[in-house]
Amino acid sequence: EAGVVQSPRYKIIEKKQPVAFWCNPISGHNTLYWYLQNLGQGPELLIRYENEEAVDDSQLPKDRFSAERLKGVDSTLKIQPAELGDSAVYLCASKPQGEVEAFFGQGTRLTVV
Amino acid sequence: AQSVTQPDIHITVSEGASLELRCNYSYGATPYLFWYVQSPGQGLQLLLKYFSGDTLVQGIKGFEAEFKRSQSSFNLRKPSVHWSDAAEYFCAVGAGNTDKLIFGTGTRLQVFP
Numbered sequence: 001e002a003g004v005v006q007s008p009r010y011k012i013i014e015k016k017q018p019v020a021f022w023c024n025p026i027s028g029h030n031t032l033y034w035y036l037q038n039l040g041q042g043p044e045l046l047i048r049y050e051n052e053e054a055v056d057d058s059q060l061p062k063d064r065f066s067a068e069r070l071k072g073v074d075s076t077l078k079i080q081p082a083e084l085g086d087s088a089v090y091l092c093a094s095k096p097q098g099e100v101e102a103f104f105g106q107g108t109r110l111t112v113v
Numbered sequence: 114a115q116s117v118t119q120p121d122i123h124i125t126v127s128e129g130a131s132l133e134l135r136c137n138y139s140y141g142a143t144p145y146l147f148w149y150v151q152s153p154g155q156g157l158q159l160l161l162k163y164f165s166g167d168t169l170v171q172g173i174k175g176f177e178a179e180f181k182r183s184q185s186s187f188n189l190r191k192p193s194v195h196w197s198d199a200a201e202y203f204c205a206v207g208a209g210n211t212d213k214l215i216f217g218t219g220t221r222l223q224v225f226p
Binding site: 004031040041042043044045048055056091093100101102103104105106107109 | 219
């Protein structure tokens with residue numbers, strides 16, 4: 001069974017440019033998460049989806065961040081415009097609704113220069 | 114509010130030595146507790162979890178953890194460390210429905226031959 005797939009693995013952009021990250025969760029997993037992991041820190045939740053509905057986006061900086069999960073399968077996280085402080089690892093995770101264990105992708109490491 | 118404290122930022126042990134990584138949590142009810150491991154450039158892998166019942170839980174790769182309610186702790190242990198255990202370890206606490214995990218800041222484990 002394929003795990004959570006994220007792309008790209010690495011991205012370097014100049015500040016003020018837009019960037020997008022893609023996540024394909026494990027098949028059948030209704031719940032999808034985007035986490036932000038700053039250097040030397042633990043992951044912090046940005047947004048949680050149940051199917052196509054964003055049920056917890058309280059930590060998402062909505063002035064520059066947006067996310068979508070059309071059709072309730074794969075998801076895209078976008079930053080526009082990117083700032084230097086956005087340099088971090090963006091992790092996607094998924095799990096079946098009602099289950100406990102979430103499975104994480106390998107993450108996208110973003111560097112803003 | 115839920116929170117997790119991992120007091121040790123960096124631990125160094127010799128291969129074959131025993132290991133204990135500390136984790137303290139703050140949560141009003143019985144928490145759901147997790148330990149994850151993250152190798153460089155990789156996502157998070159679940160080592161073990163505690164929901165209820167036996168306070169000593171066994172996980173993968175020879176790890177175990179003990180839930181102590183009186184101390185609000187969930188320390189991770191391994192009797193004999195292998196060089197391949199070198200990684201970052203994260204403790205996390207979840208609410209009753211575990212739809213949101215709060216992570217600690219992590220402990221980086223270094224193993225010397």
